[in-house]
Amino acid sequence: MTDYSIRRATRDDIGAIVRMLADDQLGATRDNPDDLEPYQRAFEDIDADPNQLLVVVTSDDEPVGTLQLTIIPGLARRGALRGQVEAVRIHAGHRGSGLGADLMRWAIDESRRRGCALVQLTSDVSRADAHRFYERLGFVASHTGFKLKL
Template sequence: MGEIKIRRARAADVESIVRMLADDQLGATRESTADLAPYLRAFELIEADPNQLLVVAEDAGEPVGTLQLTIIPGLGRGGALRGQIEAVRVRAGHRGTGLGERLVRWAIAESRRRGCALVQLTSDVSRTAAHRFYQRLGFTASHTGFKLPLPADGQ
């Protein structure tokens, strides 16, 4: 492993990011590089929003880790900003090197720099190893999350 650089993602990184998202038991069923068009449209929206940061960890010019950080304004907690970390992934060959921790610590520091009062994230209930990882970094399991899929046909 060479010198790792964390930088803002570029459109050229999208395929590598999607491959990382697809490289686990959950992502394998919902992500695919067969058609990058929807991912590229999402990337354009992310890039256009100043409260969104999609970053990659780069090793020798190749994306080997990624996460998305969203800065959420809200009225709760006295009008506090929150940093929301999503989609933390590290390429298989770089797992166990501390790169995931480095990415999350980068997101925490960036949230602090932007004036956030807290950093939050969600993790699928089946990702028990990820839960231990986040707890080791100081996160507390504090809420129960709910999701409601919205079918494309509006039903």
């Protein structure tokens, strides 16, 4: 990624990240860039946890992509670590540039560097384009996920 750099997100990046989260069909109904307080509280928890890595991709010092990588220890698979990728977003002006694939390859490499045995993610069933994107990267739709809203 010659025109981009990836770094740990800072408190100053929260507004840009939330705008990217809100800039799609699902995020528009869930995320509110006009009220950053809940995101700031969540950021403090994420930033303090060594198993959490919230990153931004920057171009000309502006965030244009983001994802959260969580390292999950577990007993399954002989005590293997898993890399869980969440909230992958690319700024609308940079979609289709290959940046998303580069960011995902970075997350895979970082998971490997941290000793993970696998990388996993979930994607809403309505995101057909995202599913094709992840499959092109080698991900396999191997499980059915369930959620319970609290």
